[in-house]
Amino acid sequence: MKKRRTAVPVATIWSAPESIRSIDQAAFREHPDMTEWLDQMSRDETIALCREKRIQTQVLFGEEIIIDSVKGAWAKVCLPSQATFKDPRGYPGWMPLNQSVSSEITENKKKIMVQSKYASFYTLTQRKRFDLSFSVCLPLIEDAQSFVKVDSPIGPGLLKKQDVLMPDQQHRQSGEEIVNNAVRFLELPYLWAGMSAYGFDCSGFSYTLLRAGGYLIPRDADDQALCGRAIPIEAALPGDLLFFAYENGKGAVHHVGIYYGNGRMIHSPTPGTIVSITELKGTKYERELCAVRRYWTG
Numbered sequence: 001m002k003k004r005r006t007a008v009p010v011a012t013i014w015s016a017p018e019s020i021r022s023i024d025q026a027a028f029r030e031h032p033d034m035t036e037w038l039d040q041m042s043r044d045e046t047i048a049l050c051r052e053k054r055i056q057t058q059v060l061f062g063e064e065i066i067i068d069s070v071k072g073a074w075a076k077v078c079l080p081s082q083a084t085f086k087d088p089r090g091y092p093g094w095m096p097l098n099q100s101v102s103s104e105i106t107e108n109k110k111k112i113m114v115q116s117k118y119a120s121f122y123t124l125t126q127r128k129r130f131d132l133s134f135s136v137c138l139p140l141i142e143d144a145q146s147f148v149k150v151d152s153p154i155g156p157g158l159l160k161k162q163d164v165l166m167p168d169q170q171h172r173q174s175g176e177e178i179v180n181n182a183v184r185f186l187e188l189p190y191l192w193a194g195m196s197a198y199g200f201d202c203s204g205f206s207y208t209l210l211r212a213g214g215y216l217i218p219r220d221a222d223d224q225a226l227c228g229r230a231i232p233i234e235a236a237l238p239g240d241l242l243f244f245a246y247e248n249g250k251g252a253v254h255h256v257g258i259y260y261g262n263g264r265m266i267h268s269p270t271p272g273t274i275v276s277i278t279e280l281k282g283t284k285y286e287r288e289l290c291a292v293r294r295y296w297t298g
Contacts, residue, residue: 010034034198055192057219077093118133134197179259195207203256231292244289
């Protein structure tokens with residue numbers, strides 16, 4: 001078992017090496033381009049990622065990866081930051097080995113968090129390398145006037161100070177603050193297994209917004225529904241997670257949203273849709289609502 005770190009802005013975790021299609025090359029190559037990948041897929045090809053269960057999750061720049069085995073250009077991995085019943089060590093799947101590196105990145109330093117939807121990562125000579133997604137966290141080396149110097153798996157780099165939250169600006173958010181952050185992603189297209197500002201699935205959206213708020217929760221909706229503090233449905237507050245199950249709320253959990261208030265939720269619904277605010281009353285969501293969980297304490 002070896003540990004490495006993600007060396008690209010967003011690495012996609014596949015169900016198997018055979019899951020990749022010709023249309024997915026932009027996500028598979030050594031320097032993936034999420035915008036190119038998503039823009040060139042048709043609506044049906046995007047939906048097929050879900051229908052055919054081709055991908056499992058995604059992992060952001062700098063995060064730790066456990067390498068179980070290597071098969072040619074592929075690595076079988078687990079993600080310690082994404083808890084799941086599938087593997088006690090973290091979310092499992094396959095990724096291109098060259099999208100990760102061995103890294104001695106310092107863990108005990110205070111970290112900045114990317115607060116902008118996208119933040120350009122620069123070399124120390126201020127040459128742009130690529131864009132990082134919202135919620136990426138990296139160890140802080142130095143605080144300058146307009147830039148911050150950070151450590152990373154590919155070496156030190158720079159981020160514009162306006163794009164990040166400094167360590168002393170971070171706190172455990174209230175439910176209202178979580179909702180306010182979520183609203184920034186309205187109309188973002190759904191992406192099956194998505195975990196970045198390029199696209200979320202339902203539980204990737206709740207996971208990322210809670211993590212950005214200071215709370216590390218399980219990756220998938222069914223696992224999220226088993227943790228946190230159980231709240232009576234009638235006592236839900238903004239920032240709580242709402243869970244929905246088949247068979248009018250009595251079957252398996254299949255969806256999660258963030259309670260917005262006034263009988264509405266903000267969520268990334270299904271393939272082919274966008275992040276939106278939805279009223280529950282009179283919809284299938286009212287019939288399928290099965291649990292409310294509160295993770296926030298701020």
